[in-house]
């Protein structure tokens with residue numbers, strides 16, 4: 001088995017690729033590279049074919065290919081995989097080539113592409129190339145455009161990547177089961193001219209969600225709404241790597257949504273524009289600035305910004321339940337409930353029971369609680385100032401001065417220059433400014449003459 005690390009270890013990627021062709025060429029099928037590590041792999045420089053600026057798949061990797069008679073050949077293997085969701089929890093999923101999501105496929109506009117899809121699952125599958133222009137018979141819809149790929153068999157898909165952009169791939173066969181199990185991946189078609197829409201760093205990942213009962217490892221596949229693991233590329237914070245960029249970089253982040261609900265994705269400290277959708281690039285005159293963009297089910301959004309502000313900037317789904325991990329849903333709201341009365345009674349029954357949540361839920365982020373095996377704490381992840389209180393769909397964009405062009409290593413936590421950090425008031429600046437209170441009674445502002453007039457005008461008492 002050739003792993004992607006072996007690809008990099010060779011004297012030159014092109015040489016390794018040639019060896020690959022000669023070794024497995026006789027068999028006809030390209031080698032199916034596999035990746036077990038959930039760490040973000042460095043961008044795969046094109047070993048052959050036309051040049052492009054490679055993407056970085058968050059906690060993922062790009063699938064190597066071989067050139068055969070001018071065709072880019074890839075080999076995807078649909079199979080059961082074990083994915084670490086975050087340290088402390090692994091999930092038994094279905095994916096491709098050792099991982100869920102599967103590897104990112106990167107090609108160039110105009111490339112002829114041949115993809116071998118081998119089914120190592122216990123039931124049939126197929127592959128749909130979401131968003132692509134292609135011959136109808138290559139669209140991968142079981143029953144409509146092809147029979148399912150039976151277990152143990154390999155189907156071949158072949159088409160020209162006609163349009164640059166961001167696409168997804170997933171089965172159109174027993175979809176509820178197969179997508180709930182993690183079968184999905186990204187496809188990037190780079191523009192023919194590498195200067196078009198060029199950026200310094202180009203990240204991509206998929207939004208996905210699982211319902212895995214605490215203590216178990218296999219998703220419940222019939223769940224429609226009540227998922228308990230909200231993930232970026234099948235990783236939950238703090239298992240999601242930071243997106244590391246150099247100050248001044250032009251940054252693109254492409255996010256595809258194959259969950260069952262929409263996700264408003266939010267960036268701190270910078271405004272961005274939506275420059276691409278599954279349908280293509282947004283014309284410059286049609287772009288508008290945003291700090292949050294909603295990504296509906298089955299959609300992709302490419303956002304771009306200039307990383308001008310140094311720091312550790314949050315990047316997360318703005319649905320607050322989606323920045324939590326399992327167990328969040330069965331916890332009652334205890335804020336404002338004084339548990340002292342019942343505590344004594346409960347302690348007679350359960351000596352170690354602690355009252356929690358009566359001052360809000362933040363204490364649950366800081367308190368290590370006994371958990372079933374293979375479960376993530378509900379809110380987790382430590383920062384330089386304590387518990388971050390986030391899990392799920394959360395990570396950071398780390399902007400640093402003077403990083404090397406291909407340096408994606410985590411630089412650690414940001415060191416705030418003197419005078420740029422929120423601090424505790426200690427009376428050193430004289431009297432505190434007044435803190436006016438909202439008027440009591442729920443009225444909208446003060447009663448104004450205009451308000452009176454409106455009242456008088458419409459209500460003839």
Ligand SMILES: [Cu+2]
Pocket residue numbers: 230262263264317318319322393
């Ligand atoms: Cu969300």
